[in-house]
Amino acid sequence: MGELKRTPLYEVQRDSGAKLVPFAGWEMPLHFGSQIAEHQSVRNAAGVFDVSHMTQVDVTGQDAEALLRSLLVGDVGVLEKGRALYSLALNEAAGILDDLMVYRLQAGFRVVFNASTREKLGNWMQRHGKRFGAEIDFRDDLAMLAIQGPEAVGLAGEAIGEHFAELGKFCVAQTGELLVARTGYTGEDGVEIMLPAAESIDLWKKLGALGVQYCGLGARDTLRLEAGLNLYGQDMDESTHPLESRLGWTVAWDPEERDFIGRKRLGDIADAGSEHELKGIRLMDKGIMRPGSEVQTPSGKGRVTSGSFSPSLGYSIGLARLPAGVKGEVRVIIRGVPRAARIVSPRFISNLRRGK
């Protein structure tokens, strides 16, 4: 284990009272006092997360599009300039190498993927890039802030001095090295901003002065779980494929001649039918489900992949990989004791808002 890396915002966060913890090789804020208060701020107003640890690469060159069309399950060939796509990279066995965001810029693509897969996926992209004659450049000179919540778009616009209200969902606006995308990982409206590292400190402070709550990775995890969004390395990894990870929708099967890595194997799995599914689960009894908790169902055993306390709902929720077709009531083993749980839609937060 080498020395932990620090983002450009490390010092200003430490001075704001961040509780710093190691995360994927980085020293990152877990919270700034209360993880639950930060969570609620994002649900009710606005919060800002430093996500500069995530890997940003630029994919450029004449064959950049051809390269990404061969690497990703989604088809960037139909992605317009100024738009974003959530996609996956697979290995030949259809195991998930990573999940990522692709932003199509005026020239080339920005790809943002996990901090934990920086070497693995970065090297993989560069290796295939050579085959195609496309350039893969790590943008370690940039920072990234996610401003999320019902008031986030307005407040981010105020901090930057521009208006983003007209920026569509999954669209990205580019001004020199400043990228503002209407994307996020919380289930709320908001923007993700990529900008030169030196400018990120000023933006962070301006957002704080406007009343935007500083948030850590703890709140980010409960927010994404309530929104039913997978976490790489926990809900999916190289041993799982998209169809058992609730990510079948990301796969562009047409046109048939587009032969992305893993396509053949994934097609075979789709024909045979997946044996497992990733489902939402809520605990009916008291206690908290954790990753790894065993789930007992009439069709066999499964496992909780993400489990936590939901600050918005006040009980424990999770994602669980289960035998295909399981519905209704199940049991989760927590510290040796079976507890009542129920299979539900993993869009926990939209269930709440629809009054279900």
Next chain:
Amino acid sequence: MSEVPDNLYYTETHEWVREEPDGSVTVGITDYAQDALGDVVHVELPELEAEFVAGEESCVVESVKAASELYAPTTGVITEVNETLESRPELVNEDPYGAGWFFRLIPEESLAASELLDAASYEDMVEDE
């Protein structure tokens, strides 16, 4: 720096213990422990009249982040539990030495004879962590 009141005894596993006039002791987790755990969201308390041996797991404290155990600081019988924590577990964070107490027990032997830490020793231990 976390708060370590002088009038309490402590354990190496971050429980505090207060002697009451009636001979019972009140038990909770320290300010240092609640800070390390983060927001507490669920507490499983012991049954009344349950008997514990010193060091035995007596409660489960769940924060958003993780589950951890509260160990009986001394051998004895539970006489009272803080049921308020079942509906307001956040009291463990807000007031760890007051409203966030966990349970009372009648110790089998006097506290001075047991191997609890005083405030100064506990403070030294926490500083080394």
